Amino acid sequence: MVALLGCGVVLLSACGSMPVTGDIKAVDASQPGDSQVQVYAVAPRENATPDEVVDGFLESMTSDDPGFRTTRKYLTKEASRTWKPSAFTTVLSKAPNHRSDRPVRDSDHSSTELTYTLTGEKVATVDAQSAYQPVAPTGFNRSLHLVRQNGSKEWRIDLVPDGLMLGQSDFKRLYRSVNKYYFATGPAAGQPTLVADPVYVRNRTDPITGMDAVTQAVRSLVEGPTNWLRPVVDSRFPTGTVLRKGVTALAPDDRNVLKVPLNKKADGVGQRSCRMMASQVLYTVRDLTSARVEQVELQRSDGSPLCVLGSDQAEEFAPDGSSGGPDSQYFVDAKGHVQRIPGSNRGSGDPEPVAGPLGDGPVRMSTVGVARDEQLAAAVSQNSASLYVASIASTGELPAPAVTSGAKKPEDRLSAPSWDGRGDLWVADRNPEDPRLLRLAGGTGNPLTVTVPDLGGARIEALRLSADGVRIALLLTEDGHTTLKIGRIERQGDPDTGQDVSVVELRKAAPQLEDVTAMSWSGRSRLVVVGKEQGGVQQVRYVQVDGSAPASGVLPGANQVSSVAAADDEQLPLMADTEDDGIVKLSPGDNWQTVLKEGSSLVYPG
Incomplete structure (x- = not known):
């Protein structure tokens, strides 16, 4: 070529x-x-x-x-x-x-x-x-x-x-990858949350439909979610809604307004639902147009405006749950205490102990996970046997362990914890005699077992929850290899009286890597992983949640990375634990830089 x-x-x-x-x-x-x-x-x-x-x-x-x-x-x-x-x-x-x-x-x-x-x-x-x-x-x-x-x-x-x-x-x-967006179903705290559903559209005009890339993406959005995501999301577009006949090109006008003509099925939609529909369109097309779309106008079948939504108004439906998202980082220092590195907009960036018993308590910790609202944190003891949940916003005594593992070896006990976008806490007990995936509702409820029907003989080594709360990334070990898979989280029943929660339809997310040793969500449908191809050396790279690999996915190498942390906001630096250089960071367009020589288990909230 x-x-x-x-x-x-x-x-x-x-x-x-x-x-x-x-x-x-x-x-x-x-x-x-x-x-x-x-x-x-x-x-x-x-x-x-x-x-x-x-x-x-x-x-x-x-x-x-x-x-x-x-x-x-x-x-x-x-x-x-x-x-x-x-x-x-x-x-x-x-x-x-x-x-x-x-x-x-x-x-x-x-x-x-x-x-x-x-x-x-x-x-x-x-x-x-x-x-x-x-x-x-x-x-x-x-x-x-x-x-x-x-x-x-x-x-x-x-x-x-x-x-x-x-x-x-x-x-x-x-082809190019595009995220279309739908709303997470089921009860959740706060506003309805958008979930990314990646698909591939033609870079230019689709040979069959004659549609440009933006129109292809909007058409796919209106038609509904992909089969894998469909059970846990909902579209606000009424059934049968399609683009008006003959529409093959959509582009923002000179005021950066994208006008989307719909058929009669959408004519009677109320303003609240219409605004939610418009937010789905806005987030779907954001990265597709050369000029940033600042406003979406949905039109009735006769061409009259159905509703108008600006980008500032769409923030209440932001896929990461907020307009900005937390930008502080947390880690476990050499003494086993949890410390916080304030975000760029809140302090000097110098580490400081968190408030409460995890910051100066009597138990040495090994790993930590922080709730997305930064009020609670969960930490696993240094011997990996006990999980403690405590406030990091106020002082108090260290509570009794929320979860305890009875495994004989530390490596068979508790994984690092992770919080989903709904405020629930997740952890895996890797005990060979009683392996369990556990969820604590609100971080303070009793630990409930989550079923994983597709697990087979594999063991969960590590887990990370998505900000939307409907997907989980799992590192699974089987036959001597550790692979990355994504599962869909399904909830049945009333959350007030108890829900049955399961993780279903596990899908490979990094098939090109024979072994994955660390991973973290990095945005709405992307993860950063550390792993090796067959016969290769360790690499740090991005992968899409659907298992595809972006063309520019491989990142600069770092020495002997043991864990990695990324934020929902893709502009925040990528962090990693290394054996030789301590905790390092990689900012967009920069090289790895040492942040702390001592410390481990650095994480963003989530």
């Missing part, structure tokens, strides 16, 4: 419409490319060989071919009519290889049909909802059947599997 000035134009070597501007250069479509380069397909040449037909068809899938019209020229009329390229996308490690069941010479006119086998290594799928799902690298095998057209020498494909088949480099060039 060749990047030219501005938005370059690339012509596929074997494959339609011709570009009207820019230089043209033939390329191999499977080469890594720039997302700003636009690729055009080329129709099959006259008397193309079967190999050329198959090559051209596969390469034209990687183009920006409107309606895949040129791509369909490689198919028979019937196959072109029935082929559904938007059914799903198969992502392969590289562009698919192919071989025919037998060789055919140009002079051989007796052959009338051929079968080609397509092979490769499948690494992910993207379904009809645009949801990305990684898979353990597995063999991929599909077939194309070619026939000679009646009365001609032209070969065409008459049997073709639905969907697209793309190598990773082409997938990353053609």
Whole structure:
């Protein structure tokens, strides 16, 4: 792929419409490319060989071919009519290889049909909802059947599997990850909270719908959440709501107002619900437009305004639960006491003991977790046997342990605790004889066991809760390896009389890493992880909650990182515990810097 000035134009070597501007250069479509380069397909040449037909068809899938019209020229009329390229996308490690069941010479006119086998290594799928799902690298095998057209020498494909088949480099060039937002269901403290639901949309115009990236994202939002997240979120858009017919481009006007025309299903929505709908749109499109959207106007089917919501008004629905979020950090000092590093807007940044028994009490602690409102903290004793919960905003005596592990070895006892966005406290007891995932409602309730049906024989080593309270990140050890999985938190029953809580449908979030040793949420649908690829060295990198990896995910290396901490606000520094340099931080655009030579278990609230 060749990047030219501005938005370059690339012509596929074997494959339609011709570009009207820019230089043209033939390329191999499977080469890594720039997302700003636009690729055009080329129709099959006259008397193309079967190999050329198959090559051209596969390469034209990687183009920006409107309606895949040129791509369909490689198919028979019937196959072109029935082929559904938007059914799903198969992502392969590289562009698919192919071989025919037998060789055919140009002079051989007796052959009338051929079968080609397509092979490769499948690494992910993207379904009809645009949801990305990684898979353990597995063999991929599909077939194309070619026939000679009646009365001609032209070969065409008459049997073709639905969907697209793309190598990773082409997938990353053609698609981008977008967070659409829905409201967490069930009782929760404070205002309704938005939850990120990542999907992939085309970088430019979608070949099937003709929609630009913003319109694709809004259309996907209005259609509803992905199947994995659907049980724990809700959309304020009434059932049946869609964009007004014919809408293919959405962009903010010169006042940075994005106007979204809807159909009749939304005409009667009340103002409160409409404002919540508008907040879903606002957060979904925030990172998609070149000019920041400052206001969303939803329109009725006749074009009149349904409601208007400004970015400042949308803060009450912020996905992190507040407009700013806590920016202080907490850690355990060399004496086993909990200390706080005040945020940049609240103090000098010098460590200070927290108020209460965790700051100067009689029990030495090893790990700590702080509630998001920074009123309570939970700390695990140095021998990992006991979990204590106490105020860090006022003085008092150290209470009795809220949880105790009976395991014989410290490494088999309690994990570091974590708080969800609803104010509940979570911890894992790693006792081999009685492993438990526990939740303390409000941080002060009795510890209740959370069921994890998909756990199998794996053991929970560490856990971190998302700010929205509906997802949990788990480090699971099985067969000598530790992997990162994301689970959906489902709650049944009345919270006042007791809820049954379970973690279901565990999904791999870092499939490219053979072992993950530390992790933390870093924003609304992203985590920072420390781990190793097979046969590789330790790396610190970002991963998406759906298991995809951002192109710029690998971070500068740090020496022997044992834990990592990130904030809901992605602009706050990333923190890490290291064996040689103590606690270090990484600010955006900077290198790692030592913050404290002594101390451990540094965390942001959460």
